[in-house]
Amino acid sequence: MLSIRNIDVYYGDLQALWDVSLDIEDLKITSLIGSNGAGKSTLQLAITGLVTPKNGTIHAGENRLDNQPAHKIVDLGISMVPEGRRLFPDMTVLDNLEMGAFSRKARGKLGETMEWVYGIFPRLKERIHQRAGALSGGEQQMLAIGRALMSRPSFLLIDELSLGLAPLVVRHICRILEEINHSRGITLFVVEQNVRMALELADYGYIMENGRIVGQGESRGLLNSEDIKAAYLGTH
Amino acid sequence: MEIGQFVIYGVINGSIYALVAVGLALIMGIMGIFNLAHGAMAMIGAYISFWLFQDAGIDPFLSIPISMGILFIIGLAMYKGLFASMKAFSPGQKIRNSMLVSFGLVLIIENVAVLIWTANEQRVSTAYSGLTFDLAGLRMPYIGLVTIILAVLVIFGLHLFLKKTFFGRSIWAISQDYQCAKLMGIHVDRTMLIAFGIGMSLTAVAGAIISQYSVSPSIGLDWVNKSLIIVVLAGVGSIGGVFYAGLLLGVLESVSAYFVGVHYTGVVSLVILLVILVFRPQGIFAREAGR
Numbered sequence: 001m002l003s004i005r006n007i008d009v010y011y012g013d014l015q016a017l018w019d020v021s022l023d024i025e026d027l028k029i030t031s032l033i034g035s036n037g038a039g040k041s042t043l044q045l046a047i048t049g050l051v052t053p054k055n056g057t058i059h060a061g062e063n064r065l066d067n068q069p070a071h072k073i074v075d076l077g078i079s080m081v082p083e084g085r086r087l088f089p090d091m092t093v094l095d096n097l098e099m100g101a102f103s104r105k106a107r108g109k110l111g112e113t114m115e116w117v118y119g120i121f122p123r124l125k126e127r128i129h130q131r132a133g134a135l136s137g138g139e140q141q142m143l144a145i146g147r148a149l150m151s152r153p154s155f156l157l158i159d160e161l162s163l164g165l166a167p168l169v170v171r172h173i174c175r176i177l178e179e180i181n182h183s184r185g186i187t188l189f190v191v192e193q194n195v196r197m198a199l200e201l202a203d204y205g206y207i208m209e210n211g212r213i214v215g216q217g218e219s220r221g222l223l224n225s226e227d228i229k230a231a232y233l234g235t236h
Numbered sequence: 237m238e239i240g241q242f243v244i245y246g247v248i249n250g251s252i253y254a255l256v257a258v259g260l261a262l263i264m265g266i267m268g269i270f271n272l273a274h275g276a277m278a279m280i281g282a283y284i285s286f287w288l289f290q291d292a293g294i295d296p297f298l299s300i301p302i303s304m305g306i307l308f309i310i311g312l313a314m315y316k317g318l319f320a321s322m323k324a325f326s327p328g329q330k331i332r333n334s335m336l337v338s339f340g341l342v343l344i345i346e347n348v349a350v351l352i353w354t355a356n357e358q359r360v361s362t363a364y365s366g367l368t369f370d371l372a373g374l375r376m377p378y379i380g381l382v383t384i385i386l387a388v389l390v391i392f393g394l395h396l397f398l399k400k401t402f403f404g405r406s407i408w409a410i411s412q413d414y415q416c417a418k419l420m421g422i423h424v425d426r427t428m429l430i431a432f433g434i435g436m437s438l439t440a441v442a443g444a445i446i447s448q449y450s451v452s453p454s455i456g457l458d459w460v461n462k463s464l465i466i467v468v469l470a471g472v473g474s475i476g477g478v479f480y481a482g483l484l485l486g487v488l489e490s491v492s493a494y495f496v497g498v499h500y501t502g503v504v505s506l507v508i509l510l511v512i513l514v515f516r517p518q519g520i521f522a523r524e525a526g527r
Contacts, residue, residue: 050415074421086416088409090473099409102402103421151421 007056031202039211079153085144089133100150138169195232248380250486251387257463259438272338275459281443282451303440311436349453471522
C-alpha cells in the first residue's frame with residue numbers, strides 16, 4: 001500500500017498542498033479528481049520525488065519515499081506517466097521505451113518487458129523506429145504508458161490521461177489500463193480532470209480542492225452522489 | 237604550391253578544429269552550457285602535453301590518457317563549482333549565465349597560464365615533427381595523418397557512445413527533459429557531472445596536437461571561436477556533423493589562402509558561415525530548426 005500522511009507541499013512561499021492524507025490500496029485503481037490547479041499533479045510529483053514535502057510522510061509498504069531522490073523511487077517499483085506525456089521527442093519509440101528501463105533492475109529484463117509492452121500496445125511495435133514527437137496523441141499516450149511500464153512497476157501513477165485525446169481513444173486506453181490492473185496486478189493511481197472517466201475506471205476516489213482532500217469514497221457512490229454531479233458532472 | 241596541397245593542410249587543420257569543437261558540441265549542444273573556457277581547457281591540455289614531453293620525455297600522443305584524466309578531474313571541479321547550480325535554469329538563462337561565468341574563468345586561466353608558462357609561444361618537437369610521406373604526389377605530414385585518425389575515432393566514438401549506450405542516451409534524455417529523465421531513474425546530477433568531465437577531457441586530445449604546432453596562454457579564445465563556428469555549422473546537438481563541419485571550415489580557410497592570401501582566410505570562412513546560416517539557420521547537419 002502507498003500511504004500518504006499529512007503532507008504539506010510548498011513552491012517557494014506558496015503552499016500547494018495542505019495536510020493531505022491518502023491511501024492507494026494494493027491491486028486497486030484509485031483516482032484523485034478535482035479541477036485544474038487543485039494540487040492533484042503536485043501530489044503525484046511528491047510521490048515520485050520531483051517535489052519534496054515540507055511536512056508529513058509518504059510510504060510504499062515499508063519504504064519511506066519522501067526523503068529519497070526521484071531516481072531511487074523508481075527502483076522501489078513506482079512509475080509515473082507525467083501530465084502531457086513528456087516523451088523524449090527526438091528519440092525513437094524504441095529509445096523511449098529503453099529509457100524507461102534505465103534502472104539497473106529493469107535493464108536485466110529489458111527484452112522480456114519490451115515484448116510484454118508490445119503485447120499490450122501492438123501499435124508501438126509498428127512504430128519502433130519513428131521519432132516519438134511524430135506520433136499521434138493517442139500513440140504518444142500509449143508510448144508514455146509503455147515507457148512507464150518498462151521499469152516493471154508495482155504502482156503506476158497516471159497524470160491527466162485524457163488530456164487532449166479523443167473520447168474513443170481515452171476509452172480504448174482505459175480498457176487497456178483495466179487489463180494491466182487485473183491481469184498484471186499493477187496498482188493504479190489516476191489523477192484526472194475528466195471526473196466521469198476517472199470514477200468509471202477507479203474502485204475508489206478522492207476529491208481535491210484548493211490543495212486539500214475534501215471527500216472520498218467508493219467510485220460508484222461518488223458517481224451517484226448529488227454533490228459530485230452538481231460540481232463536476234454538470235448533471236442533476 | 238598545388239591546390240591539392242592546400243586541401244591536405246585544410247583537412248588536417250579541420251580535423252584539429254573538429255577535435256576541439258566536439259567537446260563543446262557535447263557541453264553546449266546537448267547539455268546547454270555555454271562554456272567559453274573550452275578553448276582555454278584545450279590550451280591547458282596542450283601545456284600538459286608540453287610538460288610531460290619536456291620533463292618526463294613522454295610522447296605527446298602517448299600522454300593523451302594522462303592529460304585526459306587531468307582535464308576530466310578539472311572538468312568535474314569546474315562543473316561542481318560553477319555550473320551545477322544552474323541546472324534548474326531555463327535554457328536561455330543557463331546559456332547567458334554560463335557564458336558570463338565562463339568568460340571570467342577564461343581571464344583567470346589565461347593569467348595563471350602566463351604565470352606558470354610565461355606568455356611565450358612553446359611547442360613540442362619530436363623526432364617525427366615535420367616529417368612527411370608521399371600521398372599521390374602530395375606531402376602528408378605524419379602528425380597530420382594521426383590527427384585525422386584521432387578526429388575520426390574521437391568524434392564517431394562519442395557519437396556512438398551517445399547513441400548506443402544507456403549512459404550516453406541518458407545524457408541525451410536529460411537534454412530533452414531533465415525532470416522526466418529523473419522519472420526514468422536517471423541520476424541526473426551525477427550524469428551531468430560526468431558528461432561535463434567527458435567533454436572537458438576530450439579537449440586533451442586536441443591539446444596534444446596543438447602542443448606540436450604552437451601553444452601560448454592566449455590561444456584559448458581563438459579556439460573557442462573556431463569551435464563555436466563549427467558547432468553552429470554542424471547544427472546544435474549534432475556530434476557526427478562536427479567532423480564534417482570542421483573539415484569544411486579547415487578546407488575553406490586553406491583553399492581561400494591559396495586564392496586570396498593568408499590574411500583573408502578568417503574573413504572568407506566567416507562569410508561562408510553567414511551564407512550557410514542564411515539558407516540553413518539550423519546548421520547543415522541538424523534535422524530542423526529549434527531542435
